Amino acid sequence: MKMTFNILNQPAECCSTSSSYSTSESSLPIAIIGAGPVGLAAAAQLATKNLPFILFEKGSEVGANIRTWGHVRLFSPWKYNIDQSAKHLLLQTDWQEPNEEIVPTGNELIDQYLIPLANLEMIKPFINTNHEIIAITLKLNDKMKSKNRDSQSFYLYVQSEGEIKTVEVRAVLNATGTWGNPNPAQGNGVWLPEEKSMKARIDYHIPDVEAHQTDYANKKIAVIGGGHSAINSLINLVKLQEKAPDTEITWILRKNSIEQAYGGEQNDALPERGALGLRIRQLVEEDKIKVITPFYISTLIDEGTISIIGNYSEEEITLKGFDRLIVNTGSRPNYTINSELRYSIDPITESVTAIAPLIDPNVHSCGTVRPHGEAELRQPEKDFYVVGSKSYGRAPTFLMATGYEQVRSITSYLAGDVESAKRVELTLPETGVCSSGISGCC
Numbered sequence: 001m002k003m004t005f006n007i008l009n010q011p012a013e014c015c016s017t018s019s020s021y022s023t024s025e026s027s028l029p030i031a032i033i034g035a036g037p038v039g040l041a042a043a044a045q046l047a048t049k050n051l052p053f054i055l056f057e058k059g060s061e062v063g064a065n066i067r068t069w070g071h072v073r074l075f076s077p078w079k080y081n082i083d084q085s086a087k088h089l090l091l092q093t094d095w096q097e098p099n100e101e102i103v104p105t106g107n108e109l110i111d112q113y114l115i116p117l118a119n120l121e122m123i124k125p126f127i128n129t130n131h132e133i134i135a136i137t138l139k140l141n142d143k144m145k146s147k148n149r150d151s152q153s154f155y156l157y158v159q160s161e162g163e164i165k166t167v168e169v170r171a172v173l174n175a176t177g178t179w180g181n182p183n184p185a186q187g188n189g190v191w192l193p194e195e196k197s198m199k200a201r202i203d204y205h206i207p208d209v210e211a212h213q214t215d216y217a218n219k220k221i222a223v224i225g226g227g228h229s230a231i232n233s234l235i236n237l238v239k240l241q242e243k244a245p246d247t248e249i250t251w252i253l254r255k256n257s258i259e260q261a262y263g264g265e266q267n268d269a270l271p272e273r274g275a276l277g278l279r280i281r282q283l284v285e286e287d288k289i290k291v292i293t294p295f296y297i298s299t300l301i302d303e304g305t306i307s308i309i310g311n312y313s314e315e316e317i318t319l320k321g322f323d324r325l326i327v328n329t330g331s332r333p334n335y336t337i338n339s340e341l342r343y344s345i346d347p348i349t350e351s352v353t354a355i356a357p358l359i360d361p362n363v364h365s366c367g368t369v370r371p372h373g374e375a376e377l378r379q380p381e382k383d384f385y386v387v388g389s390k391s392y393g394r395a396p397t398f399l400m401a402t403g404y405e406q407v408r409s410i411t412s413y414l415a416g417d418v419e420s421a422k423r424v425e426l427t428l429p430e431t432g433v434c435s436s437g438i439s440g441c442c
């Protein structure tokens, strides 16, 4: 059964049963897909600008991706984690503003900021959790048809409780992130059936080792990956090793030298991130962790325990006997829902094309990512934008503050304020040290 959104009342029950409803395009809402920090910042921006919007989140709560790593401490303090429009709205309520110098965990980010934001009266009625967007298209045209493209509204196909409904909107901000779509263990990026068949013994996120001790205590574990997620996983495993001394920890990376994984350490402008580098160096030097680098994994084999085959010093070797793997090799965007739209992504990073030269980790360190806005994020499909961490594709350097500026600029443009859309209103922390090692969060 097809259903059409009723614009007059954009309630949490988003989709009216009236298929005969008609309205002018300008009064249609703007759709935000994904209630992560960037999707919610877009909602705050649109509420502030008095533009109608509707937000769809496939998880059962806002910040659903972050909740999966909620036990992990971020590296940026509150002052970089709160969108300015959101802050302005929250300060008009009895919200307790967190101390701006403190670095929250993922759970604190959700509970102390995202949930209060989502509960604001000008935002809450327009959020639909447990609603997954499965496709976006133009009202009348498929991707091939060029006639009248720019004057058409969009149709979203929304799945909820086993039903698929259609919703008509004026513009779309795809803020669906990449966290749910991890890279495999294999060095060449290919997902093989062998790896998929072992998924029950492989974590693709940062596991809460303390809460699930029996999975890791006195086991032989390999952590794969050279970024902050891997470092967080390793530090948690070492904490467990102190209580369960037979826990064996192997760190497998592709870096030419382990020094490259330590990052800026004491020179990092984000001290929490620098501290991760300092701590992991210490643990490696104390032999708490066995390091194998550069190692290029070619396949995994299930031999009761997991064997890892790969190239090390130009020779193929097999590392045997692992009970579990933690694969923290980053994540990649899934663009399936965009496939009936005309969109453009970079062939290397899979980021929005125009920002690729700013963020390609082969070229740039964290500190060199320039803030950018609507002009860089504009897609061939008019009024369709990919924002937030998804706009960076596979590049790992995304910061929430960058996403907040993206949606500030885009929502200004959609409100007709082209001058404001062009302005860059963001100062990022100086973190040029990242060029010496870890580039980005994970």
Ligand SMILES: Cc1cc2nc3c(=O)[nH]c(=O)nc-3n(C[C@H](O)[C@H](O)[C@H](O)COP(=O)(O)OP(=O)(O)OC[C@H]3O[C@@H](n4cnc5c(N)ncnc54)[C@H](O)[C@@H]3O)c2cc1C
Binding pocket: 033, 034, 035, 036, 037, 038, 039, 056, 057, 058, 059, 062, 063, 064, 065, 066, 069, 072, 073, 074, 075, 076, 080, 131, 132, 133, 134, 175, 176, 177, 178, 179, 206, 229, 337, 387, 388, 389, 390, 398, 399, 400, 401, 403, 441, 442
């Ligand atoms: C461990 C870790 C630590 C980090 N630390 C920092 C830090 O200190 N500072 C910083 O600035 N950044 C940090 N980041 C990077 C980044 O800011 C976060 O990943 C942030 O969550 C990205 O926000 P987002 O809104 O773009 O995407 P997400 O938070 O990933 O949100 C996307 C949302 O979209 C929903 N969704 C997905 N598909 C659909 C669909 N089809 N329909 C409806 N909803 C959908 C998801 O359920 C999710 O809620 C960190 C990242 C990680 C992984």
